[in-house]
Amino acid sequence: MAIMHNGVAHLNGAPLTADAPVQAVSSQDLFGLLTRLQRLEHALEGGADAQDRSVKDELSDLLESENSEAIHALDQADDDVINLVAMLFDFILDDEGLPSEIKALIGRLQIPLLKVAIADKTFFSNEEHDARLLLNTLARAGCQWDPQQGYDDETYQRIDRAVHAIIDDYDEDAALFSELLAEFESFFSDQRARAERVAERVREAEEGKARAEQAADAVRRYIDARLAGRQVPDVAVRLLRQGWQQVLYLTWLRQGEDSDTWRRYAKVVDALVWSVMPHRAPADLEKLRDLSPKVVRALEHGLESIQYDAGETRALLDDLLAVHDSLIKGLETERVAVPKAPEPEPPAPSALPDDHELVARARRLRAGQWLEIGDGEDAQRAKLAANIRDGAKLVFINRRGIKVREYDAAGLAQALHDGEVKLIEDGALFDRALEAVISDLRRMQSA
Secondary structure (H helix, E strand, C coil), rough: CCHCCCCCCEECCECCCCCCCEEEECCCHHHHHHHHHHHHHHCCCCCHHHHHHCCHHHHHHHHHHHHCEEEECCCCCHHHHHHHHHHHHHHHHCCCCCHHHHHHHHHHCCHHHHHHHHHCCCCCCCCCCCHHHHHEEEEEHHHCCHHHCCCCCCCHHHHHHHHHHHHHCCCCCHHHHHHHHHHHHHHHHHHHHHHHHHHHHHHHHHHHHHHHHHHHHHHHHHHHHHHHEECCCCHHHHHHHHHHHHHHHHHHHHHHHHHHHHHHHHHCCCCCHHHHCCCHHHHHHHHHHHHHHHHHHHHHHHHHHCCCEEEEEHHHHHHHHHHHHHHHHCCCCCCCCCCCCCCCCCCCCCCCCCCCHHHHHHHHCCCCEEEEEECCCCHHHEEEEEECCCCCCCCCCCCCCCCCEECHHHHHHHHHCCCCEEEEEECCHHHHHHHHHHHHHHHHHHC
């Protein structure tokens, strides 16, 4: 250390001369000094100052104001704890998942948590420590707070009250953390349950909407494949497009495209189309005589099952029977050309391939994942309410359950890649911070 300081030995950042008196600072003395610094928090309004303050510098200033001639030596273990807690809060205050307003509040807990770590040697090793659990819970709630909701929002107010309760009341009794944890967990649990109910309703509605769109598209494509490019009597087009399309649609929704009912009703489409085509061969005409009443009965039964208008049904079936009668007699029937369905527009090409890591990650997102859309004052936080068909549709809502954005996996991946959207990690903040700090220390040691 002396070599690093041009040959002058230093202790706790201060030059150490041969005649300088050294005053030891015990853990108990340090705890008392931190309590005095904690009381200064009463005068702090807002969080910008809290993020820039150095506890070590403040301790040094406080000790020097009492005895400027002595070099104050902390116990090595206490000095390590101060440095470790400082590193933890550096990580916490750099975390992108927390809004700056929440960081400002949590940053004011550095001195109280430092006191806890000095007083309780199990603080870093006990994952179930009440102070750690409380910090994690406050951070998890803070990740879900949107600055656009304002400071009057109940979640912000609860976090603010918990932070001030610790600053104002924590001295040596760590039971305060247990009490605040139980109180906040009760509130957060109620909030989470309410949000889950809202999200479930949104999820059911969106899944139902997606299934309805899928059914409508499947039925439309099936009928288009049978009619497109043909010339058929107008009654056949009206029967299939108006009535039978609804029969197939409801059957797909209720029983699925693999059901026997769907297959039976789908065959009616083929039978109807064949029955209205021109036939000249005696065998085909004989088949038409046999098929005509069966097709009419099947159509009538299917339309009745969906309560299709009885008068319209009768009129359509009478017109169909008239077409069959004309064809059997060898007469020509009026026909309309059914144009081929236009090719669906291909999806806009994405700059990211389908096997890109971000695309795969977007497909795997689970309901409840939070993200931040935009940046700065206009940033908005939203939660994934529904992931439909492995990323075909990703529906995001705000805390009030209002739908705010919809993506597919490729679109979300592109937004993530471009920095327009950020996924929010709302797991145990303290544990992540500790893991990151330990990893950094190990890398430093290896180096």
